[in-house]
Amino acid sequence: MNITTPSKITVRKIPSSRINEVNFNSLQFGSVFSDHMFSCDFKEGRWQDPIIQPFGPLTISPAAKVFHYGQAVFEGMKAYKDDNGGIFLFRPEQNFKRINKSAKRMAIPEFPKELFFDALNEILQLDSEWIKPGIGNSLYIRPFVIATQAGVSASPSTEYKFMILLSPAQAYYTGDVKVVFSEHYSRAADGGVGFAKAAGNYGAQFYPTNLAREKGFQQVIWTDSHSHEFLEEAGTMNIFFRINDTLITAPTSDRILDGVTRKSVLKLAETLNIPTEVRRVKVSEIKEAHKNGTLMEIFGAGTAAVISPISTFGHGEKIFDLPVLEESYATMFKSKLMDIQYNRSEDPFGWRYRVL
Ligand SMILES: *Cc1c(COP(=O)(O)O)cnc(C)c1O
Numbered sequence: 001m002n003i004t005t006p007s008k009i010t011v012r013k014i015p016s017s018r019i020n021e022v023n024f025n026s027l028q029f030g031s032v033f034s035d036h037m038f039s040c041d042f043k044e045g046r047w048q049d050p051i052i053q054p055f056g057p058l059t060i061s062p063a064a065k066v067f068h069y070g071q072a073v074f075e076g077m078k079a080y081k082d083d084n085g086g087i088f089l090f091r092p093e094q095n096f097k098r099i100n101k102s103a104k105r106m107a108i109p110e111f112p113k114e115l116f117f118d119a120l121n122e123i124l125q126l127d128s129e130w131i132k133p134g135i136g137n138s139l140y141i142r143p144f145v146i147a148t149q150a151g152v153s154a155s156p157s158t159e160y161k162f163m164i165l166l167s168p169a170q171a172y173y174t175g176d177v178k179v180v181f182s183e184h185y186s187r188a189a190d191g192g193v194g195f196a197k198a199a200g201n202y203g204a205q206f207y208p209t210n211l212a213r214e215k216g217f218q219q220v221i222w223t224d225s226h227s228h229e230f231l232e233e234a235g236t237m238n239i240f241f242r243i244n245d246t247l248i249t250a251p252t253s254d255r256i257l258d259g260v261t262r263k264s265v266l267k268l269a270e271t272l273n274i275p276t277e278v279r280r281v282k283v284s285e286i287k288e289a290h291k292n293g294t295l296m297e298i299f300g301a302g303t304a305a306v307i308s309p310i311s312t313f314g315h316g317e318k319i320f321d322l323p324v325l326e327e328s329y330a331t332m333f334k335s336k337l338m339d340i341q342y343n344r345s346e347d348p349f350g351w352r353y354r355v356l
Helices: 065-069 092-105 113-126 199-214 260-271 283-291 329-341
Strands: 002-004 010-012 036-043 046-054 072-074 077-081 087-090 138-147 160-169 177-181 219-223 230-233 238-243 246-249 276-278 295-302 306-315 318-321 352-354
Touching: 036 113, 046 113, 065 138, 072 092, 072 199, 087 113, 087 329, 092 113, 092 138, 092 260, 113 138, 113 160, 199 219, 230 238, 230 283, 238 260, 238 283, 246 260, 260 276, 260 295, 260 306, 260 329, 283 295, 283 306, 295 329, 306 329
Parallel strands: 010 046, 177 219, 177 306, 246 276
Antiparallel strands: 002 010, 036 046, 036 160, 072 138, 077 087, 077 138, 087 352, 138 160, 219 230, 238 246, 238 295, 295 306, 306 318
């Protein structure tokens, strides 16, 4: 049965939920999807036919431009459930703005705000059982847009599909994270698309990341493409350094993604009177600080893992271990952010968004 909601989204419910087939205690990040998905098509110059329907395959022409020219952007956000069953998003307005910023750079038409929020509210209500309460549990939300017009001429598509998928998640990236500072490969360049969550940015990292894995590192910290002397960010996380008590992170630019977690950490640091410096960070400076014992921490910040403490970094043939701290900034920021996300603390900045 099709129901049309006040927001004009057609809803076609799954006949019976697949939720009982899922083991929520051994979820591999991003591999299981909830019962429903949202989609909306852009054609004849406007977004139309918004629908929530059972998760399943799409039928798309093999000539669709996304397959040939990579016209695709995405977002990553999470829904959290508190102990009373309340469902919350964290700063979703930021994700909305960013998907349109990414879209614009890839010549993709912007998606309307009201529909973005109506779609999120409705699909999250429908699949609310897929959000488990408890710290660390969440429902990862993947909005994305692909170019669907058939035709292999290298020009922007006239048709697109906007979709939202939901994937239940447990805590992400556990254990010691070992990273290597890139000396040869680059993620982004001036004037490029590094600031956008454009699909090709991620595909291009797989090969150099595989090389790093063969050497025992899980992630690459990308450096500037000119000199490889300045530390920029990780594949899906912004990077923070703590020297003595000062927190340092690179400024956002057209090469560095403007992460929601990054800006939330900076805001929390400000209110906690932690000295922060947003400036370029030299590889040599970090190695020097390691040598003289002032480098206390390095951690990544991003929606998937919230905060990922880094235990070791490599540069050239050298390996540098970081101290194990009793009271780290990483742990402190992680718990402060999660307390806000899970509705366990005050929300002085208005970051929580209650799903209707
Ligand atoms: C998504 C992403 C981040 C983190 O952004 P959040 O909004 O905090 O999730 C950082 N760097 C890159 C390259 C990313 O794709």
